[in-house]
Amino acid sequence: MAKNGFTTTILHSDRRSTVEHGAIHKPMHPSSQYAFADARELVAVFQGKPGFTYARQGTPTTSALESKITQMEGGAGTVTFATGMAALAATFFTLLKAGDHLISSQHIFGNTNSLVGTLVGLGVEVTLVDATNVQNVIDAWRPETRMVFTETLANPGTQVADLMAIGDWCKEKGLVYVVDNTLVTPWLCQGIGMGASLVINSLSKHIGGHGNALGGAVTDSGLYDWSGYDNIAEPYRSGKPTSWGLTQIKKKGLRDMGGTLSSEAAHRISVGAETLALRMDRACSNALALAHFLSEHPKVAKIHYPGLADHPQHERAAGFFGNRFGALMGIELVDEVDLFDFLNRLKVLILATHLGDNRTLVLPMAHTIYYEMGAERRALMGISDNFLRVSIGIEDTQDLIDDFVQALE
Incomplete structure (x- = not known):
């Protein structure tokens, strides 16, 4: 079948997967636990086979929304969170450690600025730069630099970072490039086109659109080879290296930190995303x-x-x-x-x-x-x-x- 356009793809995303009784929307799954008839199957899911064990790590409803966000961003996979800030926090806290260096745009959302301050308190060194010029990012590099962060469109000053040039430089240096795409949305600009390793979206905003649900997402573009990233823990170094980063964000951000998106909120956001x-x-x-x-x-x-x-x-x-x-x-x-x-x-x-x-x-x-x-x-x-x-x-x-x-x- 020929590839459909943006809206057609999102409108028909649920029904083109397995949905009960021919429904066009994935239903809400409120259950907090999932039972198994076979003990070996339960163990297999715990050890990495796709499936559901406990709702803190996701449900069929959040999984359907993640599929939509992945399609929107043209990425390789997505993990959803209770809020956009939870998505950002999980990304920073699970991929950075004390002594690492983060280069961040100085033109960032106030709450994100506060989160960056928390990172500093935990031993992560942060340099704030004017990211509208890639040279400022380059000049801030150190041997300890692990990550660069910016927004596609700054809130509230509307500065536009030198996105593509930063992406090219991050690829050259082997740095993780995190882009918050909330204000522009994947309809106007996909993070993968800017060379982003990870794309953050606050689903509470334009994607949900109706002011009736909170949510956030981290999408892996598939561009970054995590086998060269030292901060990936040994348990997550299995399968394709391009998936290791997202696996660690999911395990630490959902299982350990509990920043889980509810099925009810996921369902509301999923319906809102259609328009x-x-x-x-x-x-x-x-x-x-x-x-x-x-x-x-x-x-x-x-x-x-x-x-x-x-x-x-x-x-x-x-x-x-x-x-x-x-x-x-x-x-x-x-x-x-x-x-x-x-x-x-x-x-x-x-x-x-x-x-x-x-x-x-x-x-x-x-x-x-x-x-x-x-x-x-x-x-x-x-x-x-x-x-x-x-x-x-x-x-x-x-x-x-x-x-x-x-x-x-």
């Missing part, structure tokens, strides 16, 4: 129209959105993301506008801390997610006191524009 491409196209269109309008508004000091021609990485984003620039933007209001009065006047936009929802969400950054890091670190990241993060939804475009107009007036 990812449609929703992202609408949200990207809304975002571009809103960015153009607000860039001309006298009470808006600056718009951070890669779809605008004056964005520092506009051409790069157009090439990487296919002329769709994502649904996230940063908005800086002029000092004369009282930030909180403006927010309280909004009627359509929702004042909430989330991203990638069908509804448009807005949040003041310096006073919330980035408050703990202090003024000096916020200044380094370009987060001013009047900086708003706006996650654009699928509402009617004119309604979003009108809401900004009335609130700014």
